[in-house]
Amino acid sequence: MTVPPLTLSPSAARRVAQIAAKQGKPAILRLSVEGGGCSGFQYKFGLAEAAEGEDLVVETDGVRLVVDPVSHDFIAGCVVDYVESLGGAAFKVENPNAAASCGCGSSFAV
Structure with missing residues (x-):
């Protein structure tokens, strides 16, 4: 079974590069999922x-x-x-696995 890939959009990549340059850090964005939020994750x-x-x-x-x-x-x-x-302005995750999401767009349910 092939795992669907993740995609980082060009606009997100540009923003990460700007933030990283300002902070003097590598241009590496870590995305994780945690329990919580108004929809469960x-x-x-x-x-x-x-x-x-x-x-x-x-x-x-x-x-x-x-x-x-x-x-x-x-x-x-995603x-x-x-x-x-x-x-x-914000980073946004378009998640095809989410069965529901909240109005703020930062939490979801599966």
Whole structure:
């Protein structure tokens, strides 16, 4: 069985590169899934120093997205995007595995 890949959009890659450059860190975005949020699970984003042992690593325009194996089970096939709107700017996960999500877009249920 082939595991659906993750995708880091070009706009998300650009934003990660900008944030990493400002903070003097490598352009590596770590995405993980944790219990909590209004729908059962929530996404957590942060800059990482490096990929760890069994992380899935996806690269777009020289920027890496890293995900641990447990989190990957919940977000396989996702697209991580960066969107700017009148309400603000944020990283957004388009998750085909989510059965429901909340209005804030940062938590989901499977």
